[in-house]
Amino acid sequence: MDDFDKILSESLRAVRDEHIQTVTSSVPAARREVLQRVRRRQFRFVITSSAVTAAALVAVLLITQVKPLSKKTSLPPASSRPAVVASYYWDQTPTDVAATSDAVWVAGTSRGELGYIVSTNWQVARLDPSQESFEPVLSGTFAGEVMPEDALTSLWASEGDIYASMDGSLSRITHDDVAASGGPEVGTGDIAVTSEFVWYSSANGSETGFLDPKTLEPISDPQSAGPGSIEQVASFGGVNLELKRSKAPSPELIRVDDPKGVAPEFGHGTPLFPSQGSAAMEMSAATVWVIEEGTESGDVLVRVPRTPQSAPSTEPSPSGVAGDCDAAGGNDCPETPLNPSDDPKPEIVELPVRPLDIALDGDDVWVVGNAGGDVETNQLVHLDPSGKMIGEPLDVGNVGPAAVAVGNGGVWVTNANDSTLLKVDPEGASPSPEPTVSDEPSPDPSPSETQTSVDCSDVPFTPGFFPEGMSSNVGLGSGGQEGVPLSDQAFGSPVMHWGEVDVGSGGYGDVVDVVVGEPPYPPGTEDIEVLGGTAKFGGIEDGYMTDITIDGCRYALLEYMSEDNARKFAENLVFEGDASVDNDGFAIWPRHEPEDAYLYCNNNDNAGFSKKNGQLTQDAADEDTRTIEAMAAAGLFATDVLGWTGDPHPIEAPYDLPADQRGFTLTGPEQNHMNVVLRELVPSCWFVTGVSPADQDPNSPTGLSVGKDNKGLRVGISIADRNIQGDLAKLVMETPDGSRLRTTAAEAGSDQDEAVLTIPLTQMSSPTYFLIYFEDQDGNVLNADGGSLPSGDFAAG
Amino acid sequence: MEVTGGKARVDRRAERQRDRRIAVLFDESYVKLRGLAFVMLGDASAAEEVVMEAFEKTFSGWNRFRALEHPHAYLRQVVVNLCRSRFRRQKIEHRVNALVHRGDLQVAEPDVAGRIDLWAAVRELPERQRACIVLRYLEDLSEIDIAETLDCSTGTVKSQLFKAKAKLGRALGEDVTGSDE
Numbered sequence: 001m002d003d004f005d006k007i008l009s010e011s012l013r014a015v016r017d018e019h020i021q022t023v024t025s026s027v028p029a030a031r032r033e034v035l036q037r038v039r040r041r042q043f044r045f046v047i048t049s050s051a052v053t054a055a056a057l058v059a060v061l062l063i064t065q066v067k068p069l070s071k072k073t074s075l076p077p078a079s080s081r082p083a084v085v086a087s088y089y090w091d092q093t094p095t096d097v098a099a100t101s102d103a104v105w106v107a108g109t110s111r112g113e114l115g116y117i118v119s120t121n122w123q124v125a126r127l128d129p130s131q132e133s134f135e136p137v138l139s140g141t142f143a144g145e146v147m148p149e150d151a152l153t154s155l156w157a158s159e160g161d162i163y164a165s166m167d168g169s170l171s172r173i174t175h176d177d178v179a180a181s182g183g184p185e186v187g188t189g190d191i192a193v194t195s196e197f198v199w200y201s202s203a204n205g206s207e208t209g210f211l212d213p214k215t216l217e218p219i220s221d222p223q224s225a226g227p228g229s230i231e232q233v234a235s236f237g238g239v240n241l242e243l244k245r246s247k248a249p250s251p252e253l254i255r256v257d258d259p260k261g262v263a264p265e266f267g268h269g270t271p272l273f274p275s276q277g278s279a280a281m282e283m284s285a286a287t288v289w290v291i292e293e294g295t296e297s298g299d300v301l302v303r304v305p306r307t308p309q310s311a312p313s314t315e316p317s318p319s320g321v322a323g324d325c326d327a328a329g330g331n332d333c334p335e336t337p338l339n340p341s342d343d344p345k346p347e348i349v350e351l352p353v354r355p356l357d358i359a360l361d362g363d364d365v366w367v368v369g370n371a372g373g374d375v376e377t378n379q380l381v382h383l384d385p386s387g388k389m390i391g392e393p394l395d396v397g398n399v400g401p402a403a404v405a406v407g408n409g410g411v412w413v414t415n416a417n418d419s420t421l422l423k424v425d426p427e428g429a430s431p432s433p434e435p436t437v438s439d440e441p442s443p444d445p446s447p448s449e450t451q452t453s454v455d456c457s458d459v460p461f462t463p464g465f466f467p468e469g470m471s472s473n474v475g476l477g478s479g480g481q482e483g484v485p486l487s488d489q490a491f492g493s494p495v496m497h498w499g500e501v502d503v504g505s506g507g508y509g510d511v512v513d514v515v516v517g518e519p520p521y522p523p524g525t526e527d528i529e530v531l532g533g534t535a536k537f538g539g540i541e542d543g544y545m546t547d548i549t550i551d552g553c554r555y556a557l558l559e560y561m562s563e564d565n566a567r568k569f570a571e572n573l574v575f576e577g578d579a580s581v582d583n584d585g586f587a588i589w590p591r592h593e594p595e596d597a598y599l600y601c602n603n604n605d606n607a608g609f610s611k612k613n614g615q616l617t618q619d620a621a622d623e624d625t626r627t628i629e630a631m632a633a634a635g636l637f638a639t640d641v642l643g644w645t646g647d648p649h650p651i652e653a654p655y656d657l658p659a660d661q662r663g664f665t666l667t668g669p670e671q672n673h674m675n676v677v678l679r680e681l682v683p684s685c686w687f688v689t690g691v692s693p694a695d696q697d698p699n700s701p702t703g704l705s706v707g708k709d710n711k712g713l714r715v716g717i718s719i720a721d722r723n724i725q726g727d728l729a730k731l732v733m734e735t736p737d738g739s740r741l742r743t744t745a746a747e748a749g750s751d752q753d754e755a756v757l758t759i760p761l762t763q764m765s766s767p768t769y770f771l772i773y774f775e776d777q778d779g780n781v782l783n784a785d786g787g788s789l790p791s792g793d794f795a796a797g
Numbered sequence: 798m799e800v801t802g803g804k805a806r807v808d809r810r811a812e813r814q815r816d817r818r819i820a821v822l823f824d825e826s827y828v829k830l831r832g833l834a835f836v837m838l839g840d841a842s843a844a845e846e847v848v849m850e851a852f853e854k855t856f857s858g859w860n861r862f863r864a865l866e867h868p869h870a871y872l873r874q875v876v877v878n879l880c881r882s883r884f885r886r887q888k889i890e891h892r893v894n895a896l897v898h899r900g901d902l903q904v905a906e907p908d909v910a911g912r913i914d915l916w917a918a919v920r921e922l923p924e925r926q927r928a929c930i931v932l933r934y935l936e937d938l939s940e941i942d943i944a945e946t947l948d949c950s951t952g953t954v955k956s957q958l959f960k961a962k963a964k965l966g967r968a969l970g971e972d973v974t975g976s977d978e
Contacts, residue, residue: 008965009934011915016832016935019841023831030845031823034852 082382082394082411086423089520090134092123094414094421098155098162099407103127103175105162106134106414106421107153109142122153124164124173127421132518138178142167157407158193158213165191168203170216182216184209190281192235199240205229208242232281232290243281243290249274253288253304253346272302272346279356286363286385291355301349301358301367303387349387353379359404359411361426366411368396368404378402380413380424396422420520460550461531461573519556523547530570537567546570630662630678633686637666637676644668648676662686819856826869827852830876837880837931839920847883851875873936874946877928884924918968926961929954 092108099105103126110121121141125134156163162173168187172180187203197219198211206229209222228246235241245251252269276294283289288304353369356378360366363385371379371393378400379393396402400417411424524538524545536547544566546557557573559566627650634648648664660680665673678686827848834844855875919930928947932938940958944951 004962004966005934008915008919008930009937012836012919012931012935015916016836019835019844020828020832022841023828027824027827030827030849031820034823034849034856035819 082380082391082424082426084394084396084422085410085425086129086517087515087520088127088129088132088134088421088423088518090125090419090421092125092134093416093419094403095153095401095416096155096403097405097412097414097421098157099405099410099412100157100160100162100175101408102160104405104408104412104421104423105137105155105157105164105173107155107164107166108414108416109153122166124153124155124162124166124171126175137173138164138166138171140166155405156191156193157405159195161213163191163193163198170198170200170211172214172216180214180216183211184218184222186222189230190232192233192240194235199233199235201225201230201233201242205231205245208233231278234281234283234288236283237285239283241281241283241288243272243278244269249276251275251278251292253290270304270344270346272304273300273348275300280358282358282360282365284360284363284365284385287365289358289360289365291358295348297348299354299356299369301351301355301387302346303349304344304346305385306344347387349383351381352389352393353381356401357403359406361406361411364390366404366406368402368413370399378413378415380404380411382426394424396424418520460553461575513558515556515558517554519545519547519554520558521545521556528567528571531573531575535570537570539563626680627662630680630686631664633678634662634664634666634676634688637678637688642666642668642674822868822872823852826872830872833873833931833935834876834880836916836919836935837877837927838883839916843883847879848876851879870942870946877932877946881924881928884927914969915965918965921968922961922964925949926957926964929957930961930965933958 090106090108092106092110094106094108096107097105105124105126107124108122110123122139123136124138125136128135153167154165156165160175161179164171164173165183165188168183169181170183170188170191171178184200184202184207186207189201189203189205191201192199193213195213198213198216199208200211201208202222202225206225207222208225208230209218210220211217212219225244226246228244230242230244231251232243233241240256242254242256243251244254250271250273252271254269272290273292273295275292277292279291279293279299281288281290283306286306288306290302290304291299292302293299351367351369353367353371355367355369357368358365361382365383365385367381367383368378369381371377377398378396380396381393382390384390396413397415397418397420400415402416403414405412411426413422413424414420415422521540523536524540524547526537527534528537528546529535530546530548531550533548533550535549538545540558543558543560544563546559546566548555548557548570557570559569631648631650638644638648644666647667649667650662650664661677663675663677665675667673676688678688680686830848830851831844834847835841838844838847851872855872919927922930925947929943932943932946933940938946940951940954943954947954
């Protein structure tokens with residue numbers, strides 16, 4: 001027996017060793033792919049989460065309509081919600097951004113082996129929006145390898161010029177050229193630029209000095225910073241502030257009245273909060289903002305009101321129009337000192353993100369940061385001078401180093417991980433004309449031009465049924481919004497996530513996103529037929545991209561799947577609302593075709609609609625009546641399908657519901673809960689189009705697979721073991737004759753995770769629906785999913 | 798007048814540490830796990846997919862994963878579970894989705910006759926028995942560790958190993974269990 005064990009062990013090891021010899025060379029590429037997938041996956045999760053957050057607010061609004069006694073909650077007006085209106089891909093890793101009135105600039109490093117991680121070269125480039133490209137202006141090589149978060153490449157804008165600190169040396173860049181280079185031998189840390197001087201702190205904060213803003217020649221000898229080190233400097237309206245850490249752990253804000261001639265008076269500053277460092281400081285007329293790192297609360301944004309706080313703003317607005325107050329304080333500057341004797345009170349601003357960078361917009365401030373917890377993405381937050389958040393946070397790419405700047409008609413955000421520069425419109429308007437790079441001021445658009453602008457924010461197409469061999473299910477993925485038709489998914493422009501697509505490839509990356517506007521990758525070269533026209537198709541970094549233009553609007557379909565499937569997916573797109581094609585993969589019960597719904601409702605005497613001249617017409621029903629109708633249908637679903645007693649309550653969660661939909665929470669016999677969304681497919685006739693757990697976990701795709709037997713005997717659903725949540729997976733299927741079959745399809749911890757519910761194919765000549773939900777041992781619903789089985793005459797198969 | 802003011806280096810220690818640790822863990826584990834998955838599945842492409850999926854799922858929950866005491870053991874457990882899932886899913890797909898070439902698994906042919914027989918016999922074992930055999934004789938895990946990996950009792954592991962070896966013995970025409978059966 002021992003010999004057999006030995007033979008067995010040697011045999012298996014020989015097989016393994018032979019195989020891994022072929023694997024070793026692919027490790028770096030595989031490592032890179034894993035990192036990319038991890039980041040993309042996290043990005044998808046956060047998109048869902050943010051959509052859910054927004055949807056929850058809408059749901060609250062919905063509830064208030066149903067319950068007049070409820071306190072009304074309203075969303076900020078659409079016009080005040082910022083939106084990403086353009087996205088530019090840079091082949092470098094951007095680490096900072098600055099905007100002047102006539103251009104937008106980025107600084108960055110070369111792409112390292114692991115994406116953004118390690119770089120050897122740096123570059124400063126100017127965005128050329130007309131060419132959708134970046135024009136390099138300045139470049140060089142680091143002394144060693146660096147991380148982008150080492151921030152050895154930073155930009156500042158002043159009076160139309162750009163000041164770039166690259167690996168410790170300073171350059172002034174005009175629109176077209178590098179006008180001056182130099183800087184202190186000690187290297188630069190933070191700088192502040194006025195019309196009179198460039199005030200710098202040395203790389204280690206131990207020295208400070210002044211340069212001519214035009215020539216970058218020294219205008220005073222460097223002087224010691226005294227005890228401690230200077231971490232940040234800022235200059236505004238003749239007031240100069242330094243953030244200095246002389247008594248750890250708290251840095252102090254110190255006003256320096258005459259920075260060029262007199263050393264600051266040490267020890268009379270305003271102490272902030274104990275921390276390990278600081279990342280940024282900005283000063284407006286009303287407020288000083290500081291990002292402190294490593295406080296007890298983590299990285300925080302600190303607000304220090306200046307006195308008086310009612311001082312008018314003199315900073316440039318996003319339009320790039322500067323005020324009259326110059327930084328040296330010579331022109332009409334309000335008297336807004338931050339003085340130790342004024343005893344300003346620093347306070348920590350509550351943020352939904354961990355702050356990374358800030359930029360002033362008048363007295364407001366824009367903060368870019370990482371969303372917390374497992375949801376790792378970057379978000380942009382807009383604050384008023386009091387620190388109150390304006391609007392909702394906006395997703396601005398995957399987690400990683402980021403920077404923000406205001407000017408040239410927008411808010412600009414870089415994302416090192418995604419290698420993107422995003423333009424954000426603070427007003428949330430539809431895509432605006434690209435920023436001009438001309439020296440001439442842009443003429444205001446005439447009213448007629450404004451009226452004829454095209455709104456490309458709605459994606460006018462959806463996935464159709466897949467051809468033979470491919471599943472019809474779309475969505476149900478980790479980032480999808482379960483139960484909501486694709487056309488109604490409420491993800492923010494420009495990326496619309498279509499969720500995961502089960503195309504039967506057995507792969508793991510069947511993900512589709514739609515980018516509205518400029519594609520994030522160079523278009524492919526192959527022409528394929530899409531939606532009756534021609535689209536460009538080609539490979540991208542880790543998938544395929546179909547570049548489609550429809551009615552003057554451009555869309556990029558990012559398809560992370562095999563080439564064959566990506567091609568088929570694109571070729572089978574259908575226009576939204578095309579009645580000849582079943583493009584709603586979500587409706588689950590009992591019908592999702594209007595005509596079927598009509599028949600069902602009519603047969604069940606359950607509708608208050610009528611059919612005139614072959615057209616369904618809507619009876620006059622107010623919102624409350626429609627909600628009651630939907631609630632009744634939800635109750636029917638609870639009793640007929642789930643076997644629950646059912647007691648629908650208006651949903652308090654995660655759907656951004658259009659006017660023709662209603663959401664309810666159902667309560668089961670064990671006080672378990674499930675959310676359902678119903679849609680009014682025909683007037684006053686409501687149908688369940690989505691189900692989900694009451695506290696939906698977007699990280700838990702159910703991942704069903706649907707198939708049929710080649711002998712035409714049965715259709716089944718198998719559930720992969722890893723997708724079973726809790727203890728039981730229950731399955732309900734409905735046949736076209738209206739009968740329903742139920743089973744416990746899978747039980748975790750046993751080998752019974754592959755049960756198949758069968759239906760005679762003689763009943764399967766039209767779509768049939770299924771619902772699956774997972775329960776724990778107490779009967780709580782953990783997740784739920786549904787869909788239609790592939791259409792077609794199965795009996796003929 | 799443009800915006801002026803402070804802006805300085807941003808130390809994103811957490812992200813840097815995370816990515817570097819992921820890279821290190823990946824390099825330490827990838828080749829071994831590919832070998833394990835290949836022996837389990839008998840298909841190089843499937844093995845690659847399974848291992849990549851394991852890394853993606855595991856590292857996506859980084860905040861949970863980084864707190865683990867034995868990350869390599871955890872990764873191995875994920876790979877084994879995914880292999881078992883894939884095996885079962887294959888079985889279902891073969892049956893339900895009418896794959897006419899049922900059982901015609903694409904397998905690289907080893908070049909040693911004895912290895913062919915033994916490995917082929919291992920791959921014919923039910924998935925749990927196969928997992929027990931591979932973890933015991935390829936990964937050198939104890940029965941306790943196998944039980945932990947497969948989330949079952951040690952008694953189950955013992956019985957599965959016994960049955961597996963009996964089947965392997967029958968396939969090879971030997972009695973390898975030491976029993977009289």
